[in-house]
Amino acid sequence: MNMARSVATTWNARRSPHWAVLAGALLLALAGCASQPADLAASRDPLTESDEPESRKRARIRMELAVGYFDQGKTDIALDELKQVIAADPAFPDAYNLRGLIYMRLNDQRQAEESFRRAVALNPRDSNVQHNYGWLLCQQARYDEAQRAFDVAMANPVYGGRAKTLLTQGLCQARAGRTAQAEQSLARAYELDAGNPVTGYNLAQLLYRRGEFQRAQFYIRRLNNTELANAETLWLGVKVERRMNDQVAMRQLGEQLKKRFGQSREAIAYERGAFDD
Numbered sequence: 001m002n003m004a005r006s007v008a009t010t011w012n013a014r015r016s017p018h019w020a021v022l023a024g025a026l027l028l029a030l031a032g033c034a035s036q037p038a039d040l041a042a043s044r045d046p047l048t049e050s051d052e053p054e055s056r057k058r059a060r061i062r063m064e065l066a067v068g069y070f071d072q073g074k075t076d077i078a079l080d081e082l083k084q085v086i087a088a089d090p091a092f093p094d095a096y097n098l099r100g101l102i103y104m105r106l107n108d109q110r111q112a113e114e115s116f117r118r119a120v121a122l123n124p125r126d127s128n129v130q131h132n133y134g135w136l137l138c139q140q141a142r143y144d145e146a147q148r149a150f151d152v153a154m155a156n157p158v159y160g161g162r163a164k165t166l167l168t169q170g171l172c173q174a175r176a177g178r179t180a181q182a183e184q185s186l187a188r189a190y191e192l193d194a195g196n197p198v199t200g201y202n203l204a205q206l207l208y209r210r211g212e213f214q215r216a217q218f219y220i221r222r223l224n225n226t227e228l229a230n231a232e233t234l235w236l237g238v239k240v241e242r243r244m245n246d247q248v249a250m251r252q253l254g255e256q257l258k259k260r261f262g263q264s265r266e267a268i269a270y271e272r273g274a275f276d277d
Helices: 054-071 075-088 093-105 109-122 127-139 143-155 162-175 179-192 197-209 213-224 231-243 247-260 265-272
Strands: 005-008 027-030
Touching: 054 075, 054 093, 075 093, 093 109, 093 127, 109 127, 127 143, 127 162, 143 162, 162 179, 162 197, 179 197, 197 213, 197 231, 213 231, 231 247, 231 265, 247 265
Parallel strands: none
Antiparallel strands: 005 027
């Protein structure tokens, strides 16, 4: 494992039951495999510690500090550490990847894109960077370019984040109005990681909007029967059961919604009967 990072939909049920489920609320999670240094990436032999140049070792120590500050939300300090990383080793792709994520957090898309482009140039086979770059492009409504970046990420046969990228790709396709493709991507992500509530919710929501209520019911029921259910999932469950004419299930979910999340906008909408808002 390394300090590279990647945009992903994730959650922590112990910290908060209100995990983000919408495309605009993607969180940051640890990436998969390490990126090789650009000057060694073409070697047939696996990279070992003894192969690593001294400049890369110094940069890696600074990189660890940058990641730590980034995780703590101290973006200015993280950027300062990354300057030290790049000064020590200008060809360290992980540094540009993390810098891109920081600028995404700061909503500076120009700097984020420049950083990801640099990371891609240094190591075009890094699926985590391609994943991040694809999500940035999607936020800019550059959907065809985003799809190409996701395709490159998925083309790596040893990439361990396939479910993550399929989920993000599906959210991007939904943004683009490509609902059939979005359903296919989300369904594949669900096959690989059925325990991810973000995938389950978004797939159920997409099917609900397409009028496929029975299929939506399957996914949202599975989610609402776990401890990861929240106001959004319960409310979607209420609307699905209403469409399926299951009044008992609908009332049960509605009572859970009022009891557990009584101040939420979903509970207020339920009380008003605003099922189609």
